[in-house]
Amino acid sequence: MPTRKGILLVNLGSPKSTEVNDVKEYLDEFLMDERVIDYRWFFRSLLVQGIILRTRPPKSAEAYKTVWTPEGSPLIVITKQIQAKLQKLVDVPVEIGMRYAEPSIENGIRKLTQQGVTDIVLFPLYPQYAMSTTETVVEKADEVRKKFFPGIRINYVQPFYNRDIYIECLAESIREKLPENYDALQFSYHGVPERHIYKTDPTKTCNLNDCCSRESNPSHQFCYRHQCFKTTETVIQKLNIPKEKTIVTFQSRLGNDKWIEPYTDETLENLPKKGVKNLAIVCPAFVSDCLETLEEISVEGKEEFMHAGGENFHYIPCLNDEDRWIEVVKTLCEERLDDFFLV
Template identity: 85%
Template structure:
C-alpha cells in the first residue's frame, strides 16, 4: 500500500518583505509622540545607555519635539496619508505585478511593523522571505537595526521561517544607472552646482561600525579595498556620489556632498546641509539642484526639510533658483532594480 508523501516534499514558498523607516499613523501630536518614542529609543539610533537615553528622550526631547514634528508632518501629509507609507505601498503594488511570489511591506517603527509584514506572508504559506531594507547605504541606524529587529521577531514569533537579506546596494551598477537617469531627467538645463544631501549620523556611529578601528573620517573613505567600506556609511555616500557623477558626466568640482537631519549637540558627520545651503550664495552658487540619495522614497526629511525648509534657507541667503530632485519613489526603472536585487536573493535559497 502506497502512502501519499506530497506534503512532506512540498517546496518551500517564498515571499518578499520591503522594509522602510516608518511614519506616525497621523499628524496628531499624540501619534507623533508615540512614533518618536519608538524611533528615538532604539539604541541603534541614539546609542546611549538605556537610562540616559530615556532621560534624554522622554525627559527632554519628547516634551516639545512632538508638537513641532506634528506641524512639520502636516505640511507633507496627503489625503492618502503619510508620503513614505503611501509611496512604499505603491512600490509594493508595482513589484507584485512583476514577481510570482507574495510581496508585503513592513516598517522598522510603527505600523505596518516588520512583525505585521511577516505575519501577512506567513498567512499566505510563505516559509522563506527575502527581506529588503530600503536603504542604499549601510548604517547602524538603518540597515543594522532593521536586520536585528527582523531576527528578533523571527526568533520569537516565526522560528520556522528563513530570511535572506538584501545587502546595501549603494554601488550596484543597476542602482547607480537608475539613480543617474532619474537625476538626469529632472536636472534643470542650467545649474551652478548639484548638491547630494544624505541623512546624517553621529560621528561615533562611523567608528562603532568600523571592524578595523582605523577610521579617521578623512582619507580612509577613498582608499581602495578598505575592509571598513562594507560598514562605513560615510564612504558609501561618497561612493554613490562618485559613481553617479561619472554616469552623468558632471565634474566633481560641480558637486557638493552634505549631511542633513542632525539631532542634539553631538558631533555629526560634516559638512552639514543647512549650513552649506546658507553659505553657498556667498560663494557665487545661486542656481542649485539638490538630491537626497540616502532615501528611495520621499518623506518628511526630503519634502519638508529639504524641498521646503532648505529652499527657504538658500533663497533667504541670496540664492536665486533652488531645484529639488525627487527620490526614485515608484519609478518603473527603480521597480526593475528592486526586482533584480530580490531575484538574486530568491535564487540563493536554492543554493543552500
Template identity: 75%
Template sequence: MNTNNIPPKNTNKKGILLVNLGSPKSTSVADVKDYLDEFLMDERVIDYRWIGRALLVQGIILKTRPAKSAEAYKTVWTDQGSPLIVITEQIKTKLQKLVDVPVEIGMRYAEPSIETGIQKLVDQGISEIVLFPLYPQYAMSTTETVIEKAESVRKKKFPDVKINYIQPFYNREDYVNCLAESIREKLPTHFDALQFSYHGVPERHLYKTDPSNTCKIDDANCINSQVETHNAYCYRHQCYKTTELVIEKLGIPKEKVIVSFQSRLGKDKWVEPYTDETFESIPKKGIKNIAVVCPAFVSDCLETLEEISVEGKEEFLHAGGESFHYIPCLNDEDQWINVVKTLCEEKLNQFYLV
C-alpha cells in the same frame, strides 16, 4: 478520516518583505509622539545607555518636539496618508506585477510593523522570506537596526522562517544607472552645483561599525578606501562612492558637486559638512542656483519633502541664493522597480542553493 484529497502543505514557499523607515499613524501630536518615542528610543539611533537615552528622549525631546514635528508632517501628508507609506505601497504594487511570489511591506517603526509584514507572508504559507531594507547605504540607524529587529521578531515569533537579507546596494551598477538617469531627467537646464544631501549620523556610529577599528574619518582614507571589509560598513564612504559613481554617469565635473549630511540631532558631532550650513554658506561663494538630490532615501518623506524642499529652500534663498531645484527620490519609477526586482530575485534564487 480520509485525507487523500487534502493537498500537502507547501513548506518551501517564498515571499518578499520590503522594509522602510516608518511614519506616524496620523499628524496628531499624540501619534507623532508615539512614533518618535519608538524611533528615538532605538539604541541604534540614539546609542546611549538606556537610562541616558530615556532621560534625553522621554525627559527632554518628547516634551516639545512632537508638536513641532506634527506641524511639519501636516505640510507633506496626502489624502492617502503618509507619503512614505503611500510610496512604499506603490513600490509593492508595481513589484508584485513583476514577480510570482507574494510581496508585503513592513516598517521599522510603527505600523505596518516588520512583525505584521512577516505574519502576512506566513499566513500565505511562506517559510522563506527575502527582506529588503530600502536603504542604499549601510548605517547603524538604517540597515543594521532593520536586520536586528527582524531577527529578534523571527527568533521570538517565527523560528521556522528563513530570511535572506538584501545588503546595501550603493555601488550596484544597475542602481547607479537608475539613479543617474532619474537625476538626468529632472535636472534644470542651468545650475551652479548639484548637491547630494544624505541623512546624517553621529561620527561615533562610523567608529562603532568599523570592523577594522582604524576609521579616522579622514577624507583620503575614508572616501578612497579600497578595503571592502571596511567599506561594507562605512556609511560615509558609501555616500561619497554613490556620489562619485553617479556624477561619472552624468558627466558632471567634481567642482560642480557638493556632498552634505542632514537631520542631525543634539550637540554631538555628526558627519560633516552639514546640509543646512551648506545652504547658508554657498551663495556667498557665488553658487546661486542649485539642484538638490537625497540619495540616502529611495522614497520621498518628511526629511526630503519638508526638511529639504521647503526648509532647505528657504535657507538657501534667504542666504542669497536665486534658484533651488529639489530632485525627487526614485519613489515608484519603473526603472527603480526593475532594480528592486533584480535584487530580490537574486536573493530568492539563493534559497535554492542552500
C-alpha cells in the same frame, strides 16, 4: 516539505496621523532605539522621554502636516506603490513592513506566513549601510523571527550603494529632472553621529579622514560615510558632471554631538556667498520621499538657500515608484530568492 518564497519590503515608518499624540508615540519608538540614539538606556530615556518628547512632538506634527497626503504618510503611500508595482512583476507574495510603527515588520512577516511562505527575502530600502538604518532593520527582523516565526528563513538584500543597476537608475532619474542651468548639484545624505561610523567598523581601520577616498579599505563595507561619497562619485561619472560642480553634505542633525560633515543647512546658507545662485539638490540616502526630503530639504532647505541670496532652488525627487527603480528592486530581490537554492 515544500517551501514557498516571499518578499518583505522594509522602510523607516511614519506616525499614524499628524495628531501630536500619534507623532509623540512614533518618536518615542524611533528615538528609543539604541541604534538610533546609542546611549545607555537610562541616559537615552532621560534625553528622549525627559526632554525631546516634552518639546518636539507639536513641532514635528506641524511639519508632517505640510507633507501629509489624502492617503496618509507619503513614505508609506510610496512604499505601498512600490509593493503594488513589484507584485505585478514577480510570482511570489510581496508585503511591506516598517521598522517603526505600523505596518510593523512582525505584521509583514505574519501576512507572508499566512500565505504559506517559509523563505523570505527582506529588503531594507536603504542604499547605504548604517547602524540606524540597515543594521536596526536586520536586528529587529531577526528578533521577530526568533520570537514568533522560528520556522522561517530570511535572506537580506545587502546595501546596494555601488551596484551598477542602482547607480544607472539613479543617474538617469537625476538626468531627467536636472534643470538646464544650474551652478551646483548638491547630494544631501541623512547624517549620523561620527561615533556610529566607528561603532559599525569591526575592522577598526576607519579614521574618518582619508580612508573614505581610498580605493580599498576593510571598513568600506560598513562605513556609511564612504558609501555616500562612493554613490556620489559613481553617479556624477554616469552624468558626466565635473566633480567641482558637485557637493556632498549631511542633513538632519539631532542634539549637540559631532555628526559627520559637512552639514547641509550650513552649506545651503554659505553657497550663495560663493557664487552658487542656482542650485539643484538630491537626497540619495532615501529611495522614497518623506518628511526629511519634502519638508526639511524642499521647504526648509529652500528657505535657507533663498534667504542667503540664492535665486533658484530645484529639489530632485527620490526614485519613489519609478518603473526603472521597480526593475532594480525586482533584480535585487530575485538574486536573494535564488540564494535560497544554495542553502
